[in-house]
Structures are given as structure tokens and as C-alpha cells.
Amino acid sequence: MVNSEAKTPRERYRAQVQAEIKERAWEQIATAGASALSLNAIAKQMGMSGPALYRYFAGRDELITELVRDAYRSLADTFAATVRTGSDVTALAHALRTWALDDPHRYFLVYGTPVPGYHAPDDITAIAREIMAPLLDACARLPEDRPATPFDEYLEEHRDWAEGHPAPAAVLHRALTFWTRLHGALSLELAGHFTGLGFDPARFFAAELHELTGSPE
Amino acid sequence: MVNSEAKTPRERYRAQVQAEIKERAWEQIATAGASALSLNAIAKQMGMSGPALYRYFAGRDELITELVRDAYRSLADTFAATVRTGSDVTALAHALRTWALDDPHRYFLVYGTPVPGYHAPDDITAIAREIMAPLLDACARLPEDRPATPFDEYLEEHRDWAEGHPAPAAVLHRALTFWTRLHGALSLELAGHFTGLGFDPARFFAAELHELTGSPE
DNA sequence: TCACCATAGTTAGAGGTTATCACTGAAGTT
DNA sequence: AACTTCAGTGATAACCTCTAACTATGGTGA
Numbered sequence: 001m002v003n004s005e006a007k008t009p010r011e012r013y014r015a016q017v018q019a020e021i022k023e024r025a026w027e028q029i030a031t032a033g034a035s036a037l038s039l040n041a042i043a044k045q046m047g048m049s050g051p052a053l054y055r056y057f058a059g060r061d062e063l064i065t066e067l068v069r070d071a072y073r074s075l076a077d078t079f080a081a082t083v084r085t086g087s088d089v090t091a092l093a094h095a096l097r098t099w100a101l102d103d104p105h106r107y108f109l110v111y112g113t114p115v116p117g118y119h120a121p122d123d124i125t126a127i128a129r130e131i132m133a134p135l136l137d138a139c140a141r142l143p144e145d146r147p148a149t150p151f152d153e154y155l156e157e158h159r160d161w162a163e164g165h166p167a168p169a170a171v172l173h174r175a176l177t178f179w180t181r182l183h184g185a186l187s188l189e190l191a192g193h194f195t196g197l198g199f200d201p202a203r204f205f206a207a208e209l210h211e212l213t214g215s216p217e
Numbered sequence: 218m219v220n221s222e223a224k225t226p227r228e229r230y231r232a233q234v235q236a237e238i239k240e241r242a243w244e245q246i247a248t249a250g251a252s253a254l255s256l257n258a259i260a261k262q263m264g265m266s267g268p269a270l271y272r273y274f275a276g277r278d279e280l281i282t283e284l285v286r287d288a289y290r291s292l293a294d295t296f297a298a299t300v301r302t303g304s305d306v307t308a309l310a311h312a313l314r315t316w317a318l319d320d321p322h323r324y325f326l327v328y329g330t331p332v333p334g335y336h337a338p339d340d341i342t343a344i345a346r347e348i349m350a351p352l353l354d355a356c357a358r359l360p361e362d363r364p365a366t367p368f369d370e371y372l373e374e375h376r377d378w379a380e381g382h383p384a385p386a387a388v389l390h391r392a393l394t395f396w397t398r399l400h401g402a403l404s405l406e407l408a409g410h411f412t413g414l415g416f417d418p419a420r421f422f423a424a425e426l427h428e429l430t431g432s433p434e
Numbered sequence: 435t436c437a438c439c440a441t442a443g444t445t446a447g448a449g450g451t452t453a454t455c456a457c458t459g460a461a462g463t464t
Numbered sequence: 465a466a467c468t469t470c471a472g473t474g475a476t477a478a479c480c481t482c483t484a485a486c487t488a489t490g491g492t493g494a
Contacts (some may be wrong), residue, residue, distance in 0.1 A: 005367065007261070008462085009462080010461080010462075010470080012471090014471090017471090031333070032334070033330070033332065034335050035252045035331040035332070036333065037225075038450090038451070039451085039452070039453090040450080040451065040452080041451095048471090048472065048473090049472070049473060049474075050452085050453090051452095051453075051454080051455090051472080051473075051474085052384060052449090052471070052472050052473080054452095054453070054454085055470080055471060055472075056471095059452075059453070060451095060452065060453090066474090077440090105333075108330040111404075111405070111408065111410070112329060112330035112408070113250070113325040113329035113330040113408070114407075114408045114409055115250060115252075116248065116249050116250040116253070116322075117249070124249070125413070128294055128410075138478095149424065149426075149427075149428075151420060151421065151423075151424035155437090156418070157340070158415045158416040158417070159416035160415035161413075161415050161416070167253070173424075176421065180398070180399075180401035180402045180405055180421075180425070181397070181398050181401050182401070183401045183404070183405060184396075184397035184398050184400045184401025184402070184404070185397045185401070187328075187400070187401070187404065188396075188397055188400060190331075191328070191329070191330070191331045192331055193328070193345075195343070196378070197377070197378070197466095198375045198377035198378050199371070199372060199375040199378070200375075202411070203368060203371055204368065204393065204397075206368075206388075207334035207366065207367075207368035208397070209367075210393070211366075225491080226490090226491080227440090227442095227490080227491075231441095231442090232444090234442090254479085255479090255480070255481090256481070256482090257480060257481080258480095265442090265443065266443070266444065266445080266494080267481080267482090268444080268445085268481095268482075268483080269443050269444080269481090271481095271482070271483085272441080272442060272443075272448080276481075276482070277481065277482090279481095289452090303460075357441070384474095
């Protein structure tokens with residue numbers, strides 16, 4: 001998070017303050033959500049006046065964009081670290097769930113309700129695809145024991161997003177459903193739509209995962 | 218939406234103003250999202266000063282709660298109307314998608330990122346369950362051609378949320394996955410996570426639906 | 435018809451926010 | 465030692481929510 005490559009003392013100071021701002025911002029987001037993020041409050045917490053923060057971030061939007069970027073980055077790193085241990089798609093799913101439960105607001109910063117005027121910068125969409133890569137790899141290692149569906153064929157002709165990944169369309173399809181189904185279960189759980197329903201969200205998540213991989217529960 | 222049952226002229230006027238406030242609020246939400254909803258701006262649009270709105274809503278939170286309630290109500294009515302025509306689970310799914318695409322912000326008001334301090338009143342959770350009923354009915358009419366899973370058995374012992382619905386656990390499971398999977402596909406589509414990926418979200422939605430019902434694509 | 439009163443809408447203001455501006459003072463550089 | 469760069473300041477504008485006190489008006493009971 002902190003750029004320790006900085007040479008001059010000024011750059012190091014700047015990087016450190018910038019990092020502390022982000023840290024406070026994450027605390028605020030974790031407790032009250034992104035919409036309640038207040039530059040003023042952060043400044044006050046850090047013992048300086050409001051406008052001082054504008055030396056470090058052009059405004060609230062830029063700070064949030066930075067946080068969104070960090071959130072994406074964090075998930076991408078988590079996935080990369082998981083796959084580096086030779087883990088399968090199940091481990092990836094649990095890594096996702098752990099990452100999400102670890103800080104639900106961070107999850108919603110990535111996959112939650114979009115801000116209307118906002119469009120993610122290119123480097124963020126690049127990280128989004130970087131997240132996809134380990135998922136595709138893991139899905140490619142799964143046994144292909146399912147009959148090809150019409151959507152598989154369609155996907156074969158619309159596989160731009162795989163960016164040259166050699167996996168067959170059935171694998172792409174599996175990765176896609178992995179993403180959307182686990183997001184469906186996870187986001188509703190995190191948003192509290194399962195509370196009071198009497199069943200354990202973890203078990204439902206596991207059930208969805210098992211149906212995804214085809215392995216017995 | 219408008220309470221035309223009002224007796225006195227004052228009540229009718231009041232109901233009408235209240236309805237117009239909500240209408241303007243929906244416009245604002247549609248263009249700038251719920252977080253950008255401004256009572257002041259609504260008042261100015263309606264040609265009156267800010268504090269006047271407090272005669273109609275106790276505050277911003279109450280207005281948003283009302284809008285959330287209306288959104289739930291709208292979805293429940295849409296489902297009820299769909300099921301009244303003797304439609305199956307497929308029609309229900311398309312009704313959901315149409316309803317969501319019709320006003321994405323309304324969808325996110327119901328199923329999107331939760332507001333941190335906010336807890337839905339009882340009558341809203343009641344509508345949420347009211348939404349579940351037609352879905353359970355439709356799923357019960359589907360042929361049961363799948364082997365029972367361990368999660369089915371687990372669900373049999375945790376079926377409080379079905380509220381006395383006679384459907385077997387397999388049906389509950391199906392309704393649950395219907396909900397979460399379609400939400401997963403839909404919410405990612407609405408949030409723009411599929412843009413630039415090259416495939417048609419409608420086709421993916423259809424593919425998920427077909428896998429859900431077991432019918433050929 | 436007239437007086438009354440409940441209520442819609444007003445202005446003023448407290449306290450919060452983002453953000454810009456001109457300025458000060460200190461740190462690093464030459 | 466002089467100079468330049470830049471972090472942080474207070475003042476200010478323009479918003480926001482929400483409260484309080486006041487005015488004006490339309491419906492209603494005597």
C-alpha cells in the first residue's frame with residue numbers, strides 16, 4: 001500500500017500521509033459505508049484542517065476511486081496468492097468468500113451498487129480481467145463432464161473477454177457462472193437478505209459451489 | 218401510489234403533494250442514484266422552500282424508506298400479476314429482468330448495497346416474503362427430476378422462511394437458487410460489469426434460467 | 435356569516451459537507 | 465545565505481439536513 005520506493009524525504013512523507021488518509025478512509029468505510037466517507041472527518045482525525053487533504057487527493061471522488069482500485073488490487077492479489085499454492089476452484093471460492101466477509105463494504109465497493117456518473121479508469125478494468133485469469137485457469141483444470149450447451153457455442157464466438165486464454169468455451173461458461181452465482185449468493189448474504197430466513201448462508205454457498213464443480217457435497 | 222381514498226380535500230391535496238415529492242425523488246434517483254437524493258433540490262423543483270418538505274416526510278431517511286417500500290411493493294405486484302396469468306417460473310424470471318432493466322436504480326434500492334445504519338421496517342420484510350410466495354408456487358409446478366442433495370435435507374430442517382408452504386425441500390432449494398443466481402447475473406449486468414466483455418447479458422441470463430428449469434435452451 | 439384553528443409554507447439559523455483561494459511558514463536546494 | 469517548492473492554514477462560497485418561530489390561508493363549527 002505504501003510506496004516505499006520513494007527517494008526524497010518529501011516523497012516519503014507524502015506517501016506516508018497519503019497512506020494514512022487511505023487507512024482512515026477504510027476505517028470510515030468499514031463502519032459507515034462509502035457514502036458516509038467524509039474528508040473533513042478524516043482531516044480532523046489526523047489533526048489537520050480540511051483543505052489540507054486536497055494536497056493529496058483532488059477530491060472525494062478521487063479518494064474513493066483510489067480505494068476502489070485498492071479493493072480490486074486486494075482481491076486480485078488474494079486470488080493470485082491462492083492459485084499460487086496450486087489450489088483448485090474450491091479454494092478460490094473460499095478465498096473469495098473469506099475476502100468478502102472480511103470487509104463487506106470493500107466487497108460492495110467492487111461489486112455493489114454502481115455510482116451513476118462514475119466510470120472506472122482503464123487500469124481498474126485491467127485488474128478486473130486480472131482477477132478473471134486465475135479463475136479461468138482453475139476452471140480449465142476441472143474435468144469436462146458436461147454436455148455442451150447452446151450458450152457454450154454462442155460463447156465460443158464471443159470470447160473476446162478471455163483475451164487469448166486457450167480454454168474451450170465450456171470452461172469460459174463455467175468461470176462465468178462461478179462468478180455470477182457465487183456473487184449472487186454472497187451479495188445477498190452480505191446485504192442481509194438471508195437474515196431471519198433460518199438457514200446458514202455458508203451452507204448454501206457451499207451447496208452452490210458443489211453444484212458448480214460437480215463434486216459431491 | 219396515490220391514496221385516492223382520501224376523504225377531505227386537505228388529505229387529497231396532501232396525498233398529491235406527497236406523491237409528487239416521491240415522483241421527483243425517483244427522477245433524482247434514476248439520474249444520480251439514491252445517495253445523491255436531495256430534499257432541497259426536490260423542494261426547489263416543486264417551487265417551494267426546503268423545510269416545507271418536512272411537513273410530508275420526517276426526513277431524508279423516511280423518504281428513502283418510503284421509496285424502498287414502493288420498490289418492494291412494485292416487485293411484489295409485478296410477480297403477483299405475472300403469476301395470476303398462470304405463468305411458469307420462466308415468465309417470472311423474465312418479469313424480474315424486465316422490472317430490473319426498467320429502472321436499475323429501483324432494483325438496487327431493493328437488492329443493492331445496503332445502507333449501513335438502515336434496518337428495514339417489519340412491513341418491508343413482510344413484502345419481501347410476499348415476493349417469495351409466487352416463486353415457491355411456480356417452482357412447485359416444475360417437474361422434480363433431480364436427485365436430492367445434502368443441502369436439500371438440511372433445508373428440510375431449516376424451512377422457517379417458507380412459512381408453512383407445503384413444497385418439499387427440493388422446491389425450496391430451487392426457489393432459493395432461482396433467486397440468487399438470477400440476482401447474480403442481473404446485478405452484475407446492471408452494475409455494468411459485463412460491458413466490454415463481448416457477450417449478450419440477455420443470453421447469459423437465459424442460459425442460467427434454462428439450467429435452472431432444466432428445459433432445453 | 436363569522437370566528438376559530440389546524441396546517442401549509444415561509445424565513446432565519448445551526449451545524450454539517452465539498453471545494454477554492456490567498457497566504458504563511460518551513461523544509462530542501464543551489 | 466538566498467531561493468524555491470510545497471504542506472498546511474483560515475476565510476469563504478455553495479451546497480446539504482434539519483429545527484424553530486412565524487405567517488397566511490383554507491376548511492369548519494357556532
